Amino acid sequence: MYAFYSLLVYIFYSVFKKEEEGALEGEGPGGATAKEPGHVSMETGSRRRSGHTPSLRRRGCGKLSDSTSSSSSDSDGLSLSDEDDGCDEEPGVIASTPLAAFLSFKQEAEKRKASHDPLEAGGKVAESPLLAVMTHLLSFLEQYSHLQQMQQQAERYRVQLKRHRAQHRRQVKALRASYRQRLRDKSSVIDSLEEAIAQQQSPLLEPEGECGPAPGAQGGLHKLVESLCGLQGERSQLRGELRSLHTQLEQKDQDRHSRVQAFQQQIDELQHCIKEREEELARLRTESGVTDSEKRVVCLLAENESLKQSLSVTQGLLQQLSVIPSQSSSVLLQENETLRSRVQQLESSLQQRGEQLSRLERRSEQAEWRRGEELRRREERLRELQLELDKERGKEPTVKYVTQTVEVESPSTLRQLAEAKERNERLAEKLSNQNEKCRELEELLKRSDRVTANLQHKIAAYEVEIGKLREELMKEIGHLEERKEEAVKAAAECSEHQMHSLQEQFIGLQKRLAALPPTLRSMKTDYASLRSQVRNFSDFYGAALSDAKKQLSAVISEMSEANKDLLEKYRKEVALRRKYHEQLVELKGNIRVLCRVKPVLKEDQQDEGQAVVVTTDPNNESALTVMSKGKGRTFELDKVFHPQATQDEVFQEIEPLVTSCIDGYHVCIFAYGQTGSGKTYTMEGTVENPGINQRALKHLFSEIEDRKDMWSYSISVSSVEIYNEILRDLLTARSWAQGHEVRSFQHIKKILAVARRNRITFGTQMNQHSSRSHALLTITVLGTDLATGAKTTGKLNLVDLAGSERVWKSGAEGERLKEAQNINRSLLALGDVIQALRGRQTHIPFRNSRLTYLLQDSLGKGNKTAMVVQISSLERNVGETLCSLKFAQRVCKVELGPAARKIETAGQCENFS
Ligand SMILES: Nc1ncnc2c1ncn2[C@@H]1O[C@H](COP(=O)(O)OP(=O)(O)OP(=O)(O)O)[C@@H](O)[C@H]1O
Structure with missing residues (x-):
């Protein structure tokens, strides 16, 4: 999720930057100041210090800005420069393009989010602090774009108003000039007429008695008075017209005034609206942290929270892992131990069985061999008897039957024994595999401990780093707060400047967002990889455990099955053994004579020169030779134990x-x-x-x-x-x-x-x-x-x-x-x-x-x-030895x-x- 939103921010920034640059490049040289957000910021600062209002300069409208600012102070400074400065392009178009792209991107993201798994969309995503920040950011962007549009509209109104005002002033000025001219013309006409009248009247004003008016002059006077009267009438008419013009002008002025007032009202309304939006923006900014520092703080706090959450999850996981030896792991270990002990028990029982089987096998082999020997002996004896009996009567010896029976049954027993042995070996192999698995599990546990320690170490390092970053941030926040206060002061001077500053900050924010501290990113990557490692490890560990359990249970069940089989076999073996045993004992004879030769001990060697007179034949376990008086006498018994024979060997013979x-x-x-x-x-x-x-x-x-x-x-x-x-x-x-x-x-x-x-x-x-x-x-x-x-x-x-x-x-x-x-x-x-x-x-x-x-x-x-005939092999005991034998x-x-x-x-x- 982090990766996704980081990518989203990066894409947003890339799109925005690209379009911004494209748009600014399209503006020509005037737009150079706005190409680089950082550059704008610096320039803004310098302009602020020089007391200029950068206002729309970043959009390449420096002239208009200057004229606009001057228009409010100097009405005579009105000019048509605003029409000639090439700013016919809508101001909002440039800024709205990246925003529109971003909004469309956001809509796309929302669509994608809506198309996601509702559980993830509603649960995990909503819970993510980064997403909350992103949501705030997006809403802020929306508000900001709306505000910008309104500002642009206000700007358009203002420009129109200026145009209208200038036009109107020009018209009024022209009218005034034409009326004044006409008035001047009329006045000059009146003056010339009055002058002419005065010239005409001067001879007439001379004393009448002296020369008296001439009749022609009297007529011209009348004409002049008439023209004068006409001119006066005309003048009064013009004056009336002038008055009416004045009245019209006054009305027009009133109209203009009312229109100016209306415009002013609209502007005030717009400004009020802008103010509201600004307030809202400020509120949003406070909420979502629009400025670099705030945003960074919010982001980092959110990151911190998320890291804390992840940390707690990891710790929980680690606890689970570390708690394995104490809680769930203890259960598993107990299980393991139980299984191991069970396996050991089974192993030992198998070993016992194996030993028993091998013993049986050995005995069977011995019995087989003895049987063969006995048979040979019996056959010899039979031959002897046969010779004796041939003289009297021919009788079939019963031994043959026994021999046949034994011969028939012996191979199957051996085969069964061989099978049982093979099965035992297989089971032993499986058991060794299980032991190997157990050892692997132990290794895994050790590895998990190591990973846990590693993770804890890394987490501690991250916490330290986060702490440092937080300190740095706090410092930066303080610094930015100061800057913010300055900016607020400056913003009080001009809302547009504030807007510009905000925009700068916003761009800076985007930049910061796009260029998150590499440490944090690497931390996130490390953390994500560690989490995935832990998750993978726990998955792997769980899988390995369950696999081992399955295998153990399978082996145990198999072993129990095999044990059942073995038990069954064993029962059969017991029955068979009894049968063979009886046959064996019968064949051997129900009275058995064994001879054990005592080894020569240290205390027996006191008498030097005491020779050993008893010799056993390693190839014939039934015979021994005693040397007496220079002659060797051989004795044939059922079994002769040589001096080195152990107690166990003797007992093996007695065991049946x-x-x-x-x-x-x-x-x-x-x-x-x-x-x-x-x-x-x-x-x-x-x-x-x-x-x-x-x-x-x-x-x-x-x-x-x-x-x-x-x-x-x-x-x-x-x-x-x-x-x-x-x-x-x-x-x-x-x-x-x-x-x-x-x-x-x-x-x-x-x-x-x-x-x-x-x-x-x-x-x-x-x-x-x-x-x-x-x-x-x-x-x-x-x-x-x-x-x-x-x-x-x-x-x-x-x-x-x-x-x-x-x-x-x-x-x-x-x-x-x-x-x-x-x-x-x-x-x-x-x-x-x-x-x-x-x-x-x-x-x-x-x-x-x-x-x-x-x-x-x-x-x-x-x-x-x-x-068991015990004999001494020493010469001094030879007489007793011979007697005993x-x-x-x-x-x-x-x-x-x-x-x-x-x-x-x-x-x-x-x-x-
Ligand atoms: N096969 C043997 N290996 C080692 N030591 C033996 C063996 N047989 C006898 N001995 C030792 O010889 C000594 C005498 O043996 P033991 O007492 O069994 O003989 P014994 O026939 O019982 O004599 P007694 O009839 O006087 O009791 C003992 O010390 C015994 O340990």
């Missing part, structure tokens, strides 16, 4: 069995080996590196959490130790184990710490090493299917057996001997149970020891068992048959094998 427990199976995991071989380390671990017990419980809780939509579970634990065939509860210090319900993993951690402490305490009280007792941690998992109401009971026995060293070697005596004997007895009982199971005997001697008695429901047929191989040959799930449906406990 732990999962089986949740599914309703009874599982027993025990660590077997000589003292100091790492049984406790494997089962309990350390605080920093927990072992199977803690990891199994963590896995249980995590699995339960995953299945909470389908199953509800309750977990209870008991922890006991068997020392010298006496059972002790490590949680309550009572003699019999009781179950403690646990609610969370943190809770179980506390329970485990209590058990460890009590075990140590009991050991200290009895002066016994903890490894002299068997420690049992029993976890019972009761599950309820939320859909069917079926209940499962899983049990997980985690056993840290006492050391299996030989009594003779330990050199124990007394209590130690008794301990060792008890340990050996219980371990032998365990061996017997294993032997009976291996031999598929109908009677399994579980009751031979407390240990086997406690483990009977997890160790027997239909259950799942894993034994032989025992492990025996256990390896045990077949527990298909595992049975303990599930209770319709109030009955059933075993499904």
